[in-house]
Amino acid sequence: MVDGHWLGGGVMWLFWIVLIVVVLWAVKSAASNENQSTNKQKSAQDILKERYARGEIDEDEFERRKRELKK
Template identity: 45%
Template sequence: MIGGLMMVVFWGLIIALIVLAVKWLTNDRSGASRGKPDAVDTLRERFASGEIDEEEFERRKKVLKR
């Protein structure tokens, strides 16, 4: 009976470690991009602040959407 319980605990720990490792690895990759605005968002901010005009905004947006 103790052996069966230990086997369940062992496999539970292995599965938990695998899940935590996958979460940790995916958070490193996608977490960095989630916090950063994409290029079109940055372009919108530059247009809104007056750094670029509408023509430049549309030209660059068109290039980014390819």
Template identity: 40%
Template sequence: MDYPGRMIGLGVLMVVVIAVLLYVIIRYSLRESERRDKETAYDILQKRYAKGELSQEEYERMKRDLGR
């Protein structure tokens, strides 16, 4: 005996699976972009030294303070 409601159930299941997959993909890509965009204190220190905002002594002291 064939059940006509079975096709509706499979359609709903497919929509749910696709929605979950899209959610996971979007969530993962947002998390990765946040990681790439974050500058560490050490990165900022290096940029300031490269711009000439810090003397070598200041740079070395701050670098030691950061534990590098």
């Protein structure tokens, strides 16, 4: 009754599951690296604007640093 095909079929399912997991991991990793490289390309003025928008620095500090960057 059992002709030995179950083991082959089970291994094939395992292969496809592992393959899908590896592909998903690779896509997620590539997307993560893309986001990191985008952050590295920000100018000092962009970073200053973000810090001001988040409330990390006040208006006086923002203006002072902006003048320093324009020198």
